[in-house]
Amino acid sequence: MIKSEIQKIVSKALRQVQDKPFEAEIFVPENENFGHYSTNVALRLAKERKANPMQMAQKITDNLRLTTDNIFEKIEVAAPGFINFWIKPEVLQKELKEILNKKEKYGRLTLMSGVRQTQGKKIQIEFISANPTGPLTIGNGRGGFFGDALANVLKFNGYNVVKEYYINDAKNSTQIKELGKTGTGKGTTYLTKNLKSQISNLKNKIKKLKSKNILNLEGEVGHLLAKEIHKDNQKFIEKILKIKFDKWFFEQSLYDKSSVEKTLNEFKKKNLVYKKDGALWFKSSKFGDLEDRVLIRSAGEPTYFLPDLAYHWDKFKIRKFNKVIDIWGADHHGYIPRLKAGIKAFGIEPGKLTVIITQLARLVKGGKEFKISKRKGTYVTMEDLIKEIGLDAARFFFLMSAPDTHMNFDLDLAKEKSMKNPVYYVQYAAVRAQSILRKSKINPPVGGQMLKVDFNLLNTKEDLDLIRILARFPEIVQETALKYNPQALARYSIELAKQFHNFYEKERVIGPSFADATAGREEKELAAARLVLVQAAIIIFKNIFSLLGISMPKKM
RNA sequence: GUCCCCGUAGCUCAACGGAUAGAGCGUAGCCCUGCGAAGGCUGAGAUCGAGGUUCAAUUCCUCGUGGGGACACCA
Numbered sequence: 352m353i354k355s356e357i358q359k360i361v362s363k364a365l366r367q368v369q370d371k372p373f374e375a376e377i378f379v380p381e382n383e384n385f386g387h388y389s390t391n392v393a394l395r396l397a398k399e400r401k402a403n404p405m406q407m408a409q410k411i412t413d414n415l416r417l418t419t420d421n422i423f424e425k426i427e428v429a430a431p432g433f434i435n436f437w438i439k440p441e442v443l444q445k446e447l448k449e450i451l452n453k454k455e456k457y458g459r460l461t462l463m464s465g466v467r468q469t470q471g472k473k474i475q476i477e478f479i480s481a482n483p484t485g486p487l488t489i490g491n492g493r494g495g496f497f498g499d500a501l502a503n504v505l506k507f508n509g510y511n512v513v514k515e516y517y518i519n520d521a522k523n524s525t526q527i528k529e530l531g532k533t534g535t536g537k538g539t540t541y542l543t544k545n546l547k548s549q550i551s552n553l554k555n556k557i558k559k560l561k562s563k564n565i566l567n568l569e570g571e572v573g574h575l576l577a578k579e580i581h582k583d584n585q586k587f588i589e590k591i592l593k594i595k596f597d598k599w600f601f602e603q604s605l606y607d608k609s610s611v612e613k614t615l616n617e618f619k620k621k622n623l624v625y626k627k628d629g630a631l632w633f634k635s636s637k638f639g640d641l642e643d644r645v646l647i648r649s650a651g652e653p654t655y656f657l658p659d660l661a662y663h664w665d666k667f668k669i670r671k672f673n674k675v676i677d678i679w680g681a682d683h684h685g686y687i688p689r690l691k692a693g694i695k696a697f698g699i700e701p702g703k704l705t706v707i708i709t710q711l712a713r714l715v716k717g718g719k720e721f722k723i724s725k726r727k728g729t730y731v732t733m734e735d736l737i738k739e740i741g742l743d744a745a746r747f748f749f750l751m752s753a754p755d756t757h758m759n760f761d762l763d764l765a766k767e768k769s770m771k772n773p774v775y776y777v778q779y780a781a782v783r784a785q786s787i788l789r790k791s792k793i794n795p796p797v798g799g800q801m802l803k804v805d806f807n808l809l810n811t812k813e814d815l816d817l818i819r820i821l822a823r824f825p826e827i828v829q830e831t832a833l834k835y836n837p838q839a840l841a842r843y844s845i846e847l848a849k850q851f852h853n854f855y856e857k858e859r860v861i862g863p864s865f866a867d868a869t870a871g872r873e874e875k876e877l878a879a880a881r882l883v884l885v886q887a888a889i890i891i892f893k894n895i896f897s898l899l900g901i902s903m904p905k906k907m
Numbered sequence: 908g909u910c911c912c913c914g915u916a917g918c919u920c921a922a923c924g925g926a927u928a929g930a931g932c933g934u935a936g937c938c939c940u941g942c943g944a945a946g947g948c949u950g951a952g953a954u955c956g957a958g959g960u961u962c963a964a965u966u967c968c969u970c971g972u973g974g975g976g977a978c979a980c981c982a
Contacts, residue, residue, distance in 0.1 A: 433926065
């Protein structure tokens with residue numbers, strides 16, 4: 352990885368001017384006049400030392416020059432104290448070989464680059480977890496794409512990742528009872544056309560339950576319906592959204608396995624609960640929450656909170672995840688302090704739990720805002736959206752922006768816009784790359800032959816610009832895993848596509864003369880080298896597409 | 908009322924406190940009898956307002972303003 356190499360070199364130079372370690376931050380400047388890579392250490396260090404930044408930069412640079420002639424073409428000190436680096440073509444050409452060597456493993460953390468930080472670490476990432484009271488909404492989809500891409504990236508970086516989906520199907524929960532009410536004809540909550548037919552499909556089973564004279568009839572009926580609804584949702588997620596979960600976790604199982612009871616006992620043992628107004632309260636305000644929260648209602652039934660605590664007890668204490676990432680919709684924001692309080696009460700380091708909030712997309716239809724309510728049955732399903740614009744466009748659209756963006760989503764424009772979705776821009780670049788290989792009159796070098804071409808021939812601006820952006824792939828994935836920001840990867844894919852299109856327009860890979868015998872030796876050698884470069888680009892495209900969960904078409 | 912999130916080009920979105928704020932779409936112009944024009948090139952075009960911290964603020968702090976969300980013994 353070029354960036355970390357520069358980092359090492361700069362750190363070394365820093366030691367000449369600074370005793371205690373000081374981390375050098377290397378970044379890629381937006382403007383190419385400021386180099387391929389740049390650092391602001393001198394500015395930082397100067398601040399700490401109250402020294403002149405320009406002089407500091409100069410001093411560091413002098414130390415750099417002693418040892419690094421073979422890496423940098425140019426090192427420049429720029430006001431107010433940046434140090435800018437230009438990489439030698441040979442370094443890029445070497446990195447290109449690295450891509451060809453590692454192939455789809457290129458960019459993964461290796462022992463050299465710090466795999467110890469990730470190897471064996473268990474991360475659980477829980478997302479979508481839609482209530483089994485109706486189909487998936489667009490909001491669920493957004494969280495789904497985000498979680499899936501993030502999980503892919505974490506896995507790529509060597510973490511042991513478990514993707515999990517929690518189903519709130521507890522028989523004694525309010526929503527399931529509400530659903531059951533609708534199922535027994537006593538209510539209309541969640542009622543849609545789809546639910547109606549599900550109820551009628553299950554009418555025999557419902558009748559049977561009714562005849563049994565059970566205590567919690569509505570809960571039982573609701574649970575039955577929830578199971579059906581969830582079955583549909585799961586099928587949709589796996590088949591249409593193409594998201595594979597490692598585990599489907601049912602809330603009801605926490606009761607069946609007495610996990611809820613055990614968790615409650617833990618709290619009691621630690622003296623963290625008390626009775627008030629007939630309800631059982633958790634002293635969550637002692638752990639940073641605004642107020643105490645009810646665990647068991649005065650009617651004797653647990654709130655949603657208690658089984659959720661049991662669930663997180665299971666995540667941390669039973670399954671021993673080193674890190675848990677929960678991805679929730681913005682409407683659950685106020686719930687975070689409560690859960691964090693619970694985690695702290697368990698004696699778990701609260702930093703081990705990260706809750707990522709995905710903001711709700713603001714839907715516009717016919718020029719008017721479209722208010723979503725699952726309870727009222729007014730929402731736009733993810734299924735509708737996918738039907739309209741297709742999976743790739745939908746995924747890319749959501750993955751391009753940060754989860755905390757309040758997106759505006761105009762459904763009327765969705766289809767029209769989808770044709771202009773940047774995903775096609777990126778896919779088209781990959782298609783062009785593959786097309787070159789297909790159309791080549793000389794056989795593209797494969798396997799070990801690829802490493803035997805003359806890499807020095809790849810020396811035009813376009814060649815080198817392309818290699819340079821390919822070489823940034825490892826930096827981007829690692830950063831994405833660190834910051835949990837898959838949107839950076841999506842943005843990078845656009846940048847790469849742009850660079851590839853540019854290369855395609857300006858540098859011919861397979862010339863016309865290859866069709867006949869007039870092709871000269873030099874021409875053939877250059878073509879071979881370029882064909883190898885194109886294959887490297889395809890490797891990176893493949894990697895990105897698989898991380899983002901987007902297909903890589905051969906033709907469009 | 909209190910708390911959280913957001914306000915960037917005409918539109919949808921980017922930008923660990925860094926330099927001349929980036930893309931895509933739209934828009935004005937140019938480029939296909941040579942790897943697919945779903946493309947390339949050249950333009951025009953933006954940080955909600957007021958203070959503050961900093962060598963440096965879209966980013967951090969305060970106040971205001973506009974929008975979204977949350978403030979249950981719902982989930």
